Amino acid sequence: MAAEYRALTEREAAALLAGMMTEKVDVVSHASPDADTLGCALALTAIINENGGDAAVVCSDRVPDYLCFLAEGVEISDALRDGARRVAVDIASPPQLGRFVDAAGTFSLMLDHHGRGETFADNVVEPGAAACGEVVFRVAEILGADYGVKIPACVYSYIYAAISGDTGSFRFANTTAETHRIAARLHEAGADTVRIAHNLHAVKTLGELAALRLGLTNMKLLHGGRLAMTSATLGEMAENGIKDGDFSEADEMRSVLGVYIGVSLRESEPGVWRASTRANVDIDCAAVCAGFGGGGHRGAAGCTLRGFDRAGAEAAMEKSFGRAIEEFEAGI
Numbered sequence: 001m002a003a004e005y006r007a008l009t010e011r012e013a014a015a016l017l018a019g020m021m022t023e024k025v026d027v028v029s030h031a032s033p034d035a036d037t038l039g040c041a042l043a044l045t046a047i048i049n050e051n052g053g054d055a056a057v058v059c060s061d062r063v064p065d066y067l068c069f070l071a072e073g074v075e076i077s078d079a080l081r082d083g084a085r086r087v088a089v090d091i092a093s094p095p096q097l098g099r100f101v102d103a104a105g106t107f108s109l110m111l112d113h114h115g116r117g118e119t120f121a122d123n124v125v126e127p128g129a130a131a132c133g134e135v136v137f138r139v140a141e142i143l144g145a146d147y148g149v150k151i152p153a154c155v156y157s158y159i160y161a162a163i164s165g166d167t168g169s170f171r172f173a174n175t176t177a178e179t180h181r182i183a184a185r186l187h188e189a190g191a192d193t194v195r196i197a198h199n200l201h202a203v204k205t206l207g208e209l210a211a212l213r214l215g216l217t218n219m220k221l222l223h224g225g226r227l228a229m230t231s232a233t234l235g236e237m238a239e240n241g242i243k244d245g246d247f248s249e250a251d252e253m254r255s256v257l258g259v260y261i262g263v264s265l266r267e268s269e270p271g272v273w274r275a276s277t278r279a280n281v282d283i284d285c286a287a288v289c290a291g292f293g294g295g296g297h298r299g300a301a302g303c304t305l306r307g308f309d310r311a312g313a314e315a316a317m318e319k320s321f322g323r324a325i326e327e328f329e330a331g332i
């Protein structure tokens, strides 16, 4: 993609969005949606619809069960609409558009907080923001203050959920004093903080609990206990009633005392492994995952390994993260 896209200030993005308040707008979430991308899309959509526009949340993939509470009463479209302006939220690069990847060049605006990526529209990208929700919050504030845009009450819960999701309930290293200030403002504005925390961080399905049991059974401690890794084959997940998306045990792996890096591998189709990685120390998971065509954040990143059996996928992860751990311990 040769096109040059402009980096916008939040004020410029707000001006652009102010001009969309009575238009047809698709607000697009990334594939495999999480609370941040969905909360941001729901927030912008609610604002535009409140002010006379015709906005829709669009996502390549269906909303996972644990997020349905957030989208309650809102129809999530699985197709881009003809003639709609397009805004991407929490999407760093075209592949994260999922089935809409070929439409990347048709977007009017990107709001994002990922440091690494390939912009595909004029954009606000703030790597310092814990969640895209922080960017949307500030843009919404400008819309309200400078453009007289009405902000419906539900928006505060949507944005709170976005931030709560990406910060792991304000526990991750991306959480800043500003994150807490924004959360306080959202709380004061009526965000449903208790319901959001419970649904995002406490509720588990039976499938997820079965995944936890399998993840602990298959756990290996490597590199002197610094690397904890687990994996699940398609067969194991089927036997245990675990749906594909349910096996995601990287956080459990990194919860082991003394562990620097947690890695979870799940087979998504024969020979294809989705790796999810988490760091407890300053090791750049995104850089390691980029070596496999993946990405994410320093402390939490992912990638896809193709053409491996379980042992091969585990060995590839062990080698790359083993090297990163050795460099970290050597102070490189």
Ligand SMILES: [Mn+2]
Pocket (backbone or CB within 6 Å): 036, 037, 090, 113, 130, 131, 132, 166
């Ligand atoms: Mn995000």
